[in-house]
Amino acid sequence: MATERQDFARKLRKHSTTPEDILWSLIRAHRLDGLKFRRQVPLLGYTVDFLCLQRKLIIELDGAQHDAERDYDAARTQEIERHGFTLIRFRNETILNDRDAVIAAIREAAGTSR
Template sequence: MAREPRQFARILRQQATSAEDRLWTALRGRRLHGLKFKRQVPLLLYTVDFLCLERKLIVELDGRQHEWHRDYDAKRTEEIERLGFCLLRFKNEDVLSDLDAVLHRIADAASPTNEGAPQAPTAAHDPHDLRPPHGRNRSPETFSC
């Protein structure tokens, strides 16, 4: 990984918006269904706001500046989705005014759509744990987005 993207990501983490801070508080430490999220992660030539690598799920928060950069955002989304990632976008206002709805949408996108697929046996299965069992195909078509 190049040194510059990592430094840029570190700066973005230090200068987080209030919406980013609020969502990070809800996602960090596997607080959402046991999913591991990282924030401000370099990916391709971009830095994504929140990444759950095990589900190939990216959450982006858009402030007012994104209204002026729609073409750039569309190209960026297309390139990221071509790698098999699911990318969700929310406005900062959505996070600040209705965090529960945002978290519900993230959980829905991370949830496997193939509920009938055989699962690897586990000692104690937690129905709220959305991590896929070992050996399950993690391709993007197995998840809703």
């Protein structure tokens, strides 16, 4: 039986944003250096945008709404990192306009830089 958090994650997957769709197309199905990413994953009481469990790497995409949520995002990041995860954030505009830089940053954070 699905939990409320799982239902919420499922809803987010069904209604993803354009930047989420673009990033997902770049990293899904082991496309990025063989890493397995999942999207909209319940973790530690939050729902994270993208998770690579084998590298304990989380990718978050931030739209305009995050400008008003900086304190919440900072506390959330600290909590997640306390559990040994690395969390990197990208603005939606970066995903839309500089995919090469996004992929390079993900590779660096995952330790698979080329």
